[in-house]
Amino acid sequence: MGSSRLPILLSCCSLLLSFATLTLSAEDPYFECRYAEENKGNFTDKSTYQSNLNDIISQLSNLTDFNYGFHNLSAGGNPDKVFATALCAGDKTPNECRTCFNYTITKLIDRCPWGKEVVAWSQFCMVRYANRDIFAQLDSDPRTCAYNPTNASNPDVFNLALSNLLTNLSDEASTGGALRKYAADNTTDDPQQMIFAAVQCTPDLNQENCSLCLNFAMSELSKCCAGRLGCRVLRPSCVLRFETGSFFNLTAVVPLPSPPPSSTPSPPPPPPSTSATIGG
Ligand SMILES: *[C@@H]1O[C@H](CO)[C@@H](O)[C@H](O)[C@H]1NC(C)=O
Ligand SMILES: *[C@@H]1O[C@H](CO)[C@@H](O)[C@H](O)[C@H]1NC(C)=O
Ligand SMILES: *[C@@H]1O[C@H](CO)[C@@H](O)[C@H](O)[C@H]1NC(C)=O
Ligand SMILES: *[C@@H]1O[C@H](CO)[C@@H](O)[C@H](O)[C@H]1NC(C)=O
Ligand SMILES: *[C@@H]1O[C@H](CO)[C@@H](O)[C@H](O)[C@H]1NC(C)=O
Ligand SMILES: *[C@@H]1O[C@H](CO)[C@@H](O)[C@H](O)[C@H]1NC(C)=O
Ligand SMILES: *[C@@H]1O[C@H](CO)[C@@H](O)[C@H](O)[C@H]1NC(C)=O
Ligand SMILES: *[C@@H]1O[C@H](CO)[C@@H](O)[C@H](O)[C@H]1NC(C)=O
Ligand SMILES: *[C@@H]1O[C@H](CO)[C@@H](O)[C@H](O)[C@H]1NC(C)=O
Numbered sequence: 001m002g003s004s005r006l007p008i009l010l011s012c013c014s015l016l017l018s019f020a021t022l023t024l025s026a027e028d029p030y031f032e033c034r035y036a037e038e039n040k041g042n043f044t045d046k047s048t049y050q051s052n053l054n055d056i057i058s059q060l061s062n063l064t065d066f067n068y069g070f071h072n073l074s075a076g077g078n079p080d081k082v083f084a085t086a087l088c089a090g091d092k093t094p095n096e097c098r099t100c101f102n103y104t105i106t107k108l109i110d111r112c113p114w115g116k117e118v119v120a121w122s123q124f125c126m127v128r129y130a131n132r133d134i135f136a137q138l139d140s141d142p143r144t145c146a147y148n149p150t151n152a153s154n155p156d157v158f159n160l161a162l163s164n165l166l167t168n169l170s171d172e173a174s175t176g177g178a179l180r181k182y183a184a185d186n187t188t189d190d191p192q193q194m195i196f197a198a199v200q201c202t203p204d205l206n207q208e209n210c211s212l213c214l215n216f217a218m219s220e221l222s223k224c225c226a227g228r229l230g231c232r233v234l235r236p237s238c239v240l241r242f243e244t245g246s247f248f249n250l251t252a253v254v255p256l257p258s259p260p261p262s263s264t265p266s267p268p269p270p271p272p273s274t275s276a277t278i279g280g
Helices: 003-010 015-027 048-060 094-111 155-174 207-222
Strands: 031-035 070-075 082-088 118-122 125-130 144-147 181-188 194-201 231-234 238-243
Touching: 031 094, 031 144, 048 070, 048 082, 048 094, 048 125, 082 094, 094 118, 094 125, 155 181, 155 194, 155 207, 155 238, 194 207, 207 231, 207 238
Parallel strands: none
Antiparallel strands: 031 118, 070 082, 082 125, 118 125, 144 231, 181 194, 194 238, 231 238
């Protein structure tokens, strides 16, 4: 992307700044981490919690299975048990996901150290851990939002096309089943502006909670993302992103086993070696 937008940017006085930011939001390594709000507290150096977290880090840096990009991990026993989940975008290869998880957990520990409950989002994956069972929980905090500072030339037209697309994607993702809740597609607004969008819930959420999460995320379209040509809404249970350039590859999406599993809890089919995924 970028090259087709150059004429527009050239007319802008802050060319270098705009271009740098635009490029950054689409291509460069991206990272955000946040501590859970309602004070979950900090752990201390050499505590059992830290050692259990180190166990999680080593599990996550060393995943052998793919599991459609989602992992449910835990380490240790109460009261210092650490629960973790990791989610990779639905169009990424097992290797890309592994690299992303390792990058994200490494950076999380560096940038948001000592938190008992932290969420981190990077270019195309999310890692979170907590001192409580977070599996199948719809969580709204901590959350953040990151936007491309360029505004749509006609925000109303852009947002209408975008909302239509996101509504469809939200339906598709939330009905995706217990293994993967991901959807991505493109549309064009009236003056032929391409819009690419992707949404994803952690697949442990049921359909209703996924749909709720994505509805919350879409409410940012009139807030943090208002009128922007690109934006990421980052929540602990779902993520939403749109851009005017393509950032996903649907050809790479690994097909789910058929018939698709229902969204009611059921054991995943036996992929090779699930031992690293099912924590306990
Ligand atoms: C936890 O540690 C972080 C990073 O050192 C610090 O910013 C935060 O204030 C601490 N929170 C508490 C409750 O001590
Ligand atoms: C990573 O997994 C390999 C087997 O795939 C194992 O031999 C090694 O001990 C593991 N390393 C860690 C740090 O868990
Ligand atoms: C994980 O990231 C660390 C730090 O960047 C790096 O040293 C290590 O080699 C990576 N491990 C894997 C398995 O990619
Ligand atoms: C939906 O999320 C709420 C809040 O985390 C949770 O209590 C509830 O069990 C979830 N529903 C299902 C069916 O998983
Ligand atoms: C984009 O629009 C917002 C209001 O929606 C405004 O605050 C901001 O200054 C605009 N940014 C640019 C670069 O024009
Ligand atoms: C949304 O789905 C409806 C029904 O399948 C379809 O007619 C419409 O074109 C879709 N809109 C977008 C923007 O994808
Ligand atoms: C837009 O999506 C359609 C499928 O919905 C795909 O066939 C087409 O190649 C996509 N266009 C671009 C530019 O990626
Ligand atoms: C999309 O994914 C397919 C399948 O992995 C790959 O062959 C193709 O090169 C990818 N396309 C792009 C533009 O990365
Ligand atoms: C996910 O991990 C939690 C904590 O170990 C465990 O209670 C739960 O059964 C796991 N769920 C699945 C489906 O593996």
